[in-house]
Amino acid sequence: MITREPTYSDAAGNAWVGVWRAAVLELGSIGRAGSMTAQSLVMLPLLLATRRSRRELARQLYITGIKSLALITIVGMFTGMILGLQVGLELRRYNQELYIGSAVMVSLLREMGPFMTGIILAACVGSSMAAQIGTMTVNDEIAALEIMSISPVRFLMAPRMAAMVLMTPILSFYTCVLGVIGGGIVGLTQLNVPWAQYINMAMDVAHLRDLYVGLFKALVFGIVVTSVSCYEGFTTTQGAVGVGQATRRSVIVSILLILVLGYIITRLFYDL
């Protein structure tokens, strides 16, 4: 069963028992969330099997990709502009502002592109996933699916997972491109760096490896956001209040995991 059965135990005798129980519960949740994630990833090819599931996938792609496009455009642009400005001001002190192209490109490709994409998807796509699935849970809709032997993981989570897995790398790349443009605009208008020179410098340091690592990071973030949001949704209890809590927790946990995993992946791929 995917919905959470209320786990109740009598009040803990002392604080340590309480902490121990909380830890056991938490480990259990991580286990279940992990197994749901694995299941939904394994099911991805099935999504192409029937017309209805292909249509559902298209709908999710639209929700994930197109609906967050405007926000991602603005955020990507401004991230690049801020980077360009901050780095540019610093470099100008040494008359090196020509190099802002490299600085903007490297930080976007390696870190800021995937990071910003992940945060935005957690805030706008993940939260609505958690709210929608959470509402379905408290309205017994998930239970109804289970009784009909329709797996909620296959029916609800897999299409969302597929959409995220396909979209995050694309959106992350898009953020990088817009960020580089944004940095270029700042360079051109505020630091008098000619466009051609800016692009030259930027492309000079744009290594494929950085791009791949960045896109891989984005992919991981997409999986994390979907898993956390769907898990929070499926385990919602206590009506409307519970839906609110599930939504809030999905955003918080996603963002924390994005930060921590972002660091770990960087650490793995870039040895000092």
Next chain:
Amino acid sequence: MIRFKQVTKRLGGRNVLDDLSFEIKKGEIFIIVGPSGTGKSVTLKHMVRLLTPTSGSVWIDDTEISAANGGELDRVRERFGYLFQGGALLGWISVADNIALPLREKTKVSEEEIAQRVADALRMVGLENDGDKFPSEISGGMQKRAGLARAIVRRPEIVLYDEPTSGLDPVTARTIDRLIKRLNEELGITSVVVTHDLQGALLSADRIAMLNGGRFVEVSEPKTFVASDQPEVRGFLDAQFISKKGLAGM
């Protein structure tokens, strides 16, 4: 057919079901009544393992559903239709698609036959003109009837109804009562009905059970039920102006 063996369920710090044992026979209409919040919905949910007993076991024929998993659980659940208290329709597809869902997802029935069966089911619950609407565009009572149509569209052996008539006008409520009775008589569907509406219950039930304090304080045929001297039962009957003689037409 459905057997509870000493089922205890602990929820929110108290035993909602407390050592509950009973059996529902094949082909009967078994009605569960009781005050709000005593665990009627919880009892139904145990029959399809949406909840698992804290202790004790639930059996569907020879399968212990309270311990079943995976394919075995799916096979048992396929024998059930379940009408949830709130209807539990999916919000982003139309009423007709909701009803077609179990057929499309779990059977190989052709689209024409699905359309036919969905139309039949809609007509049975009086929603023949509302198939194209979305659940949010119809009233709560209509959602419940659509949920009923979805529960029976696969022609299950056992249907669990959680308050099928609450929130309906008296005329529609009687139509639903008659529908439950008809499904039972014509197709031999075993029915478990949770309700507050004793008038309807007395007319259609084979047996009525009153749940209170985690146990059935009375399980009997309608005639015996109205004559019961249990204080909880009497209180319930008095509140609905039903005397020891019962209703006309019983």
